[in-house]
Amino acid sequence: MKAIVKTSRTRGASYRDAEVPVITKDELLVRVTAASISPGDLAIFNHAGPGFATPTLPFIFGQEFCGEVVEIGSQAKGFDKGDFVSVESHVFCGVCGQCRNDQRHICQNLRVIGRDLQGGFAEYAAVPARCAWKHSDSSLKDIGPVMEPFGSAVHAVLSxxxxxxxxxxxxxxxxxxxxxxxxxxxxxxxxxxxxxxxxxxxxxxxxxxxxxxxxxxxxxxxxxxxxxxxxxxxxxxxxxxxxxxxxxxxxxxxxxxxxxxxxxxxxxxxxxxxxxxxxxxxxxxxVAGREIFRSWYKMESLLKSGAVDPRPAITHTFAFKDFKKAFALINSKDKKCGKVILKP
Ligand SMILES: [Zn+2]
Known part of the structure; x- marks a missing residue:
């Protein structure tokens, strides 16, 4: 498959061939249909910036993405092939004090997809089933990748x-x-x-x-x-x-x-x-991340009812292969962009 890969401890990344991930029993293989560029992705691309930590190289980044389930691990219940999912990037352990007190987003053993685990700037991504949000229909398909940042804003505003x-x-x-x-x-x-x-x-x-x-x-x-x-x-x-x-x-x-x-x-x-x-x-x-999955239920309601339309904030779409143009736009001094989407 093709992927956007961080290959060196310098600014930038490469668009190149990578192995399709092999999923574990509690994971889904997702065919990525769209991803959006997060502040964390920008820090990895720039090799500097807020919250930046060097990943183990080579590394496929991309924290915000959605796609179609094409393979299901033996222990991953509740999904069918063809399901459309958006991804919660915060992978929680489920057993620490925070997780047991309904604060999974600040799990003590938190790992983040696209920062600690290989991400979604690729044709395929492995996603723990517990971090996949299954859409009930295709009405939010065009905003699938921005569910994650939208959920963070829901958490920040609506507490x-x-x-x-x-x-x-x-x-x-x-x-x-x-x-x-x-x-x-x-x-x-x-x-x-x-x-x-x-x-x-x-x-x-x-x-x-x-x-x-x-x-x-x-x-x-x-x-x-x-x-x-x-x-x-x-x-x-x-x-x-x-x-x-x-x-x-x-x-x-x-x-x-x-x-x-x-x-x-x-x-x-x-x-x-x-x-x-x-x-x-x-x-x-x-506020860090989204309440898992309370924020997701709130945002689904806000989006499906039409109470909030995030589309005006989504201003640009680039093909994966043109990712450098996308990052240059976000890095530009006058910031003439809102959310930028990348597509395989
Ligand atoms: Zn935990």
Missing amino acids: EDLVGRTVLISGCAPHGLFAAGIAKAAGAKRVVAVDASAYRRKLALKMGADTAIDPSDKTCLSGLSKFCGPEGADAVIEMSGAQKAVALGLKALRPGGRFVAFGLPVTDISLDYAGDIVKRGLRLEG
């Missing part, structure tokens, strides 16, 4: 009631774009998006944000105060991991508000712990 609340989305890369749509669908009174890219601010408006603000604009703070009200935003969903964005988000939040930390920083973030958090009674919530 608290947002009806009538003012929400600031900090960072409008795909996770932030999805979050804008989800917050609006959840009944937020006002959704304010912040991003330096004019292209992505436009996408945020298409996704349902009421306004989109450039953080480098001198009137940014007064703009935030105009849209969030003088008391500040009720919730900040921080998707960028950038120091300046975190500082701005903390400033924009009202006392007692909820700060959701999702974006991964490249270096440690410094903040006024006492002044910004303790004395203002802020609630800081770290």
Whole structure:
């Protein structure tokens, strides 16, 4: 089969032949129909960036993908050949304290497909059956690969009631774009998006944000105060991991508000712990991945009901063989893209 493979400890990757995976008894062999590029994939391609860890080479990466089940391990129950599945990349152990307390997404023995295990930038991928989400029909086929990042945004946004609340989305890369749509669908009174890219601010408006603000604009703070009200935003969903964005988000939040930390920083973030958090009674919530599978049920409902349409955030599709063009687009300074999809 053909695959996008990391072959050296330098920036880049190769499109080349690879062996079709041999599945174990609890795995499915999935014929990949589409994959999308995640921040983790970008870090592996760039050989640098938030959360980057060198995989064992050669390594097929790709965390977000979907496809058709073509082979089923002897112990993998509940699937038939031809089933259309999206993949949950967080492979949980099922027996640790977190797993037994319904927190599989932060399993103590977590392994991630496309980071610790071979991924989906290939014609075929081996997927543990417990990490496959079987679609009941083909209505979400075109957005199959983005179920995973969309689910992360669902988890980040919906862990608290947002009806009538003012929400600031900090960072409008795909996770932030999805979050804008989800917050609006959840009944937020006002959704304010912040991003330096004019292209992505436009996408945020298409996704349902009421306004989109450039953080480098001198009137940014007064703009935030105009849209969030003088008391500040009720919730900040921080998707960028950038120091300046975190500082701005903390400033924009009202006392007692909820700060959701999702974006991964490249270096440690410094903040006024006492002044910004303790004395203002802020609630800081770290979000990693999706609740397995609670977030998936929520997103299926949001997507099938039409409450949120993620399609405006999906802006480009490339063939696997043209993957370098896709990564160049995401790496470009002006970020004229939303979610980028790759197809075999
Ligand atoms: Zn576990």
